[in-house]
Structure formats: C-alpha cells, structure tokens
C-alpha cells in the first residue's frame with residue numbers, strides 16, 4: 001500500500017486546474033497500486049474552495065489556513081506542506097509542474113532528503129510502485145525513473161493528465177491542521193501584475209504562436225484575431241521575444257513556458273529544438289510556414305506551406321463563418 005499526498009495550488013483563492021489534474025492522476029494511480037489520496041490545501045480561507053477539490057473524491061482533504069498564506073512564500077508553504085507530510089506519511093507527493101510547484105516541491109523533497117522528478121508526462125504502475133517518465137535533452141529522449149526511497153516527489157506537466165469526472169455529492173472528510181509558525185526570511189511585499197493574457201498560456205487548450213515569420217510586432221493583431229475566434233492564448237518564439245516584439249511571459253520553449261494544448265498553431269516559426277522542447281507534447285500541431293523544409297513540419301500533424309499573411313486572415317474568416325460569426 002502506498003499513499004499519496006497531492007498539493008492543491010491556489011493563488012488569490014483560485015485553484016489551479018493543473019493541480020486538479022495531478023489530483024485526478026493520483027486517484028487513478030492509487031487504484032493501480034492500492035493507496036489512499038489526501039489533497040492538501042494551503043490558503044487563507046478554504047470556504048469557497050473545498051467543494052471544487054472534494055468533487056474529485058480524494059479519500060481526505062487536509063487544510064492548512066491562515067493569513068500568512070495570502071501570498072505565496074516558499075518558506076511558509078514549505079513548512080506547511082512538510083507538516084502535512086510528516087502527519088500523513090505518504091509514499092508519493094504530487095503537485096502541478098507550475099512556477100509554484102517547481103519552486104516548492106524540490107525544496108520540500110530536499111527537506112526529506114528524498115528524490116524529486118519534475119515535469120512528469122507519464123506514470124506507470126509497476127507492481128506496487130510507480131515509475132515516472134519525463135522528457136530529457138529538450139525532449140530528444142524520455143527517461144523512466146524508479147524510486148529507491150520511502151518518499152518520492154513529482155511535479156506533473158499541466159494539460160497532459162486528464163481531469164477526472166466530478167461528483168457533486170462527494171462526501172469527503174476534511175481536517176484542519178495547525179502548523180507552527182516559522183520565522184520567514186523572505187516575503188513578498190508587493191506584486192505587480194504584468195499585462196494579463198486573457199488565458200494562462202500553460203493551461204490554454206488552444207495556442208496560436210508567432211515567430212520571426214510574422215515580420216514585426218505590428219502583426220500580433222492578425223494572430224490575436226485568430227486567437228479571439230478560437231478562444232486561444234497567444235504564444236511566441238524566443239526570437240521575437242529577444243527582438244522586443246513581445247514580453248517574455250509569452251515565450252514557449254526550453255527557456256520559456258512548457259505547454260501541452262489540444263491544438264498548437266505555429267505561425268512563421270522554424271521549429272528549432274529549443275522551441276519544440278516547450279510544445280512537442282501538444283496533441284495536434286498545425287504549422288504555417290513558407291519554407292517547405294522548415295523543421296517544424298517534421299513534428300506537425302498538419303502543415304500549411306505558404307505565407308502567414310495570406311493564410312492566417314483566411315483561416316480566421318473561415319472559422320468565423322463556421323461559427324456563424326460573420
């Protein structure tokens with residue numbers, strides 16, 4: 001028997017969908033290897049959040065709450081999660097592979113001198129143990145990891161593990177855990193929100209990305225129109241971020257964000273390995289490029305050889321027509 005703890009991530013009282021995906025996968029795997037799943041929520045006030053977690057039916061919900069958890073702080077969140085793990089004694093600890101997950105989980109793993117695998121894209125039940133699969137060398141290879149330890153920490157890539165069906169009438173016991181306060185040495189004193197994407201890139205089901213082939217920042221409007229009609233988030237290659245055409249928060253790739261949408265439309269992007277590293281687990285990839293030899297076509301599900309300035313507006317118009325919007 002191997003029990004699970006899943007760290008449920010919230011920011012400003014909004015639960016990250018990716019951590020509910022991690023919870024869904026933990027519940028699926030717990031059936032394969034015979035274990036119980038406890039969701040752990042660290043927040044200021046859990047009142048409005050409980051139902052959205054319990055509807056996935058973990059065996060238990062543990063809540064650690066207080067004003068000190070209003071802003072994410074590595075030290076106070078790590079201290080709270082450590083307290084929960086010491087009490088629950090799980091074998092596997094899951095979290096989403098988000099900025100918070102990647103900051104928090106390795107630190108807590110180090111506290112327990114335990115292994116941590118980030119960016120897991122597949123889990124395999126091997127008898128009563130789990131094996132974790134993750135991309136390596138910019139996804140040129142995939143490594144399968146076994147754990148030789150009592151506790152193992154993993155962060156799961158968003159949009160890869162499907163959400164389980166919710167049950168409205170779930171009866172899940174919940175417990176509030178008190179956590180001794182600690183002396184926090186670094187705390188957030190101010191947050192300046194950057195210009196907000198309508199949709200968070202790492203969670204978007206559809207992404208339209210632009211590269212150097214769009215010629216200049218004045219042409220984002222063309223891609224934004226396609227985003228609007230598809231309900232997509234806008235992404236970018238590093239070349240255009242480095243050129244100052246768009247902010248770094250939009251960058252997809254090895255030194256940008258890792259995304260796994262249902263549909264990724266690459267417009268004027270050559271398909272350098274560092275870009276592919278951030279989007280190659282997308283379910284369907286459409287590449288629009290005027291060079292038939294562009295490397296992106298090797299990965300693309302559908303390739304359109306042609307000029308983005310001819311194809312994108314036409315595509316936008318046709319989708320509008322299909323949706324009855326024009």
Ligand SMILES: Cc1cc2nc3c(=O)[nH]c(=O)nc-3n(C[C@H](O)[C@H](O)[C@H](O)COP(=O)(O)OP(=O)(O)OC[C@H]3O[C@@H](n4cnc5c(N)ncnc54)[C@H](O)[C@@H]3O)c2cc1C
Nearest residue numbers: 211212213237238239253254255256268270274275290308
């Ligand atoms: C350490 C390191 C980390 C990196 N990290 C990242 C990263 O995170 N993300 C990332 O994206 N890159 C990253 N890079 C950079 C990467 O190597 C490439 O330089 C970059 O991805 C190229 O961007 P691009 O495809 O927009 O530009 P280009 O390679 O210049 O490609 C532009 C493409 O547009 C096409 N095109 C031109 N005109 C048109 C038109 N009118 N219609 C249609 N197509 C057209 C061209 O055929 C070409 O294929 C990294 C590099 C290094 C060394």
